Each structure stands twice: as structure tokens, then as C-alpha cells.
Amino acid sequence: MATTTSSFMFLKLSTSFPCHTRTGSLRSSKLIKAQSSDVQKEHVVIVGGGIAGLATALSLHRLGVRSLVLEQSDSLRTGGTSLTLFKNGWSVLDSIGVANHLRTQYLEIQGQEVRAVERRVLLETLAAQLPPDTIQYSSRLVKIEPSSNGDTLLEFTNGSKLLAQIVIGCDGIRSPIAKWMGFSEPKFVGHCAFRGLASYSDGQPFQPRVNYIYGKGLRAGYVPVSPTKVYWFICFNSSSPGPYL
Numbered sequence: 001m002a003t004t005t006s007s008f009m010f011l012k013l014s015t016s017f018p019c020h021t022r023t024g025s026l027r028s029s030k031l032i033k034a035q036s037s038d039v040q041k042e043h044v045v046i047v048g049g050g051i052a053g054l055a056t057a058l059s060l061h062r063l064g065v066r067s068l069v070l071e072q073s074d075s076l077r078t079g080g081t082s083l084t085l086f087k088n089g090w091s092v093l094d095s096i097g098v099a100n101h102l103r104t105q106y107l108e109i110q111g112q113e114v115r116a117v118e119r120r121v122l123l124e125t126l127a128a129q130l131p132p133d134t135i136q137y138s139s140r141l142v143k144i145e146p147s148s149n150g151d152t153l154l155e156f157t158n159g160s161k162l163l164a165q166i167v168i169g170c171d172g173i174r175s176p177i178a179k180w181m182g183f184s185e186p187k188f189v190g191h192c193a194f195r196g197l198a199s200y201s202d203g204q205p206f207q208p209r210v211n212y213i214y215g216k217g218l219r220a221g222y223v224p225v226s227p228t229k230v231y232w233f234i235c236f237n238s239s240s241p242g243p244y245l
Contacts, residue, residue, distance in 0.1 A: 038161070039153070039161045039162065039163050040160070040161065040162040040163070041162070041163045041164075042067075042068045042162060042163070042164050042165075043065075043066065043067075043164070043165050043166065044060060044065060044066065044067040044068070044164070044165070044166045044168065045067065045068050045070060045154065045162065045164035045166070045167050045168070046067050046068070046069045046070065046168045046170055047070050047141065047154075047167065047168070047169050047170065047171045047175075047176075047177050048069070048070070048071065048169065048170035048171035048172060048175075049069050049070070049071030049073070049076065049077070049135055049137075050077065050123070050170060050172065051083075051119070051122060051123055051126065052170040053069050053071075053168075053170035053171075054069065054123065054126035054127055054130065054135075055092070055096065055126055056168060056170060057069050057126075057130055057134055057135075058096045058097075058098070058126055058129050058130060059095070059096050061129070061130060061131065061134070062095075062096055062097065066131075066134075067134065067168075068134065068136055068162075068164075069130075069134055069135045069136065070136050070139040070141070070154075070162075071135055071136065071137050071138075071139060072138070072139060072140040072141070073137060073138070074137050074138050075137060076123055076124065076127055076135075077123075078119070078120040078123055078124065079119075079120075080119035080120065081118075081119060081195045081196060081197045081231055082116045082117060082118055082119060082195075082197055082223070082225055082231035083116065083117050083119055083122065084109075084114065084115070084116045084117075084210075084223060084231075085114070085115055085116075085117055086113070086114050087112075087113040087114070090103075090113050090115075096126075096129075097129065098125050098126060098129060101125060102115075102117055102121070102122065102125060103115065105117075105121065105226060106118075106225055106226055107208040107224050107225065107226060107227070108208060109208050109209060109210060109223065109224075110208065110209045110210070114210075115225075116223045116224070116225045116231050117225070118197065118225065118229070138158070139156050140156055140157045141154060141155070141156060141176050142155055142156060142157050143155035144167075144176065144177070144180045147163060151163050151164060151165050152164050152165075152167045154167070169181070173186055188240075188241050190237055190238060190239065191235055191236070191237060191238065192235070192236055192237075192238045192241065192242065193233055193234065193235040193236070194233070194234045195231070195232070195233045195234075196231075196232050196233075197225070197229055197230070197231055197232075198229065198230045198231075198232060199228060199229050200228050200229070200230070201228070203227055203228055204224055204226075204227065204228055204229065204230050206222070206224045206230060207224070208224050209223075209224075210223050211223070217236055217237035218234070218235070218236045218237075219234075219235045219236075220232075220233065220234045220235070221233060
């Protein structure tokens with residue numbers, strides 16, 4: 001018997017990179033003074049506690065560089081389904097010391113260094129390797145401004161402020177960091193998708209390979225993730241992204 005969790009997404013083409021880095025002030029705006037004792041000070045701040053943000057923080061940690069990750073949610077956002085990682089992705093995970101832990105949990109697809117990994121497990125694995133004080137939750141940005149000394153002042157909904165020498169934006173498609181840096185808004189590219197992760201309590205019956213079905217304006221498929229789970233997806237063309245879910 002199989003049970004499934006699913007999600008809906010629409011795809012946008014972003015003109016920015018997954019992580020955006022800012023040191024000092026690159027845009028003309030009014031400089032402010034932020035030297036008071038009630039302002040928290042950090043060398044490296046990463047905005048966004050998703051996979052990109054935590055992987056960046058762990059990479060810096062392996063190099064002996066402390067960073068602070070700011071996450072607007074009150075805990076890790078472990079929703080989502082699965083990511084299919086290829087050889088280059090596993091090389092990155094090897095370099096930060098988490099690949100072998102993940103390899104043992106997921107099936108090798110068609111005898112290659114390709115595995116579908118649950119997003120929740122990947123995120124929790126990255127978080128577990130970070131020092132306890134690395135992630136600061138409930139930190140929603142409301143204002144970003146350059147300071148008079150070349151640093152960047154971040155202000156949050158609770159009124160607290162933080163002064164950072166380096167700010168790295170890993171805050172997703174609606175990134176306030178990317179907007180502040182002047183990147184254009186992402187554009188809808190005409191594709192929507194339903195995705196899910198099916199669980200088989202008695203073991204899933206499929207061979208470890210990627211399975212595709214193609215049609216006019218439609219693409220569907222499934223990928224075995226582990227002995228008990230299968231990732232599935234349905235992608236289709238759409239003139240509108242529809243409501244955000």
C-alpha cells in the first residue's frame with residue numbers, strides 16, 4: 001500500500017543566481033550610521049536557511065569561517081519532495097563532508113552516481129553539521145541599507161538590527177536581497193508542476209531508474225528514491241502560474 005505527499009509549483013526564470021553576495025555598498029543610497037551598542041555585528045551573514053544557505057554556511061565552516069544564517073521561519077522548512085542529484089552535486093556534498101551519510105540512504109540510479117534525495121533529509125543533514133548557534137530563526141527582513149563604514153545594516157520585523165560586513169542572499173525566488181541588489185523580477189516561463197513522494201510500507205516495486213512519459217505540452221515520470229519511497233512528478237505547459245500555494 002502506498003501513501004503520498006505532494007506539492008504544486010510553478011516555474012519562473014530568474015535572472016539572478018541562487019546565492020547573491022554583497023560586500024559594502026554597490027548602489028547609490030543614503031548612508032546611515034549604525035554604530036550603537038544595540039546593533040548585533042557579524043562578519044558573514046547568509047540570508048535564507050534553505051539548502052543553498054545551509055550548504056554555503058557549512059562550506060564556510062569547513063574553512064574555519066563563522067557565518068550566521070538568518071531564516072524567517074521559526075524552524076527548518078522541511079517541506080518539499082525530492083531532488084535528483086547528479087555527479088557534480090555529489091562532488092559538492094563530498095567536499096563539505098555529508099555525501100557518504102546520504103549515499104547509504106538512497107538508491108543509485110541505473111548504476112551511475114545519480115540519486116534522488118529527500119529534501120527534508122538533505123536539509124536536516126546539513127543543519128546537523130553546523131555549530132548550534134549558526135541558524136537564527138524568526139528573522140524576517142524588512143529593510144536593507146548600506147552603513148557609513150561600508151557594511152550593510154539589516155533590520156527585522158521585530159525591530160532588531162544587524163550590521164554585517166558580508167551579506168550572502170540565499171533567500172529564494174522572492175529574494176529581498178536580489179531585489180535590493182537591483183536584479184530584475186523573475187519571469188514565469190509557462191510551466192507548472194505537481195510533485196509528490198509516495199511511501200510504500202511493504203517496499204516499493206520499481207527498479208532504480210528514471211521513468212519518463214512524454215505528451216504534447218506534458219511530461220510525467222517517477223524515480224525510486226529508497227527501498228520504500230518513490231518520487232513522482234507531472235509537468236505541464238500553462239499560460240498562467242495560477243494561485244501561489
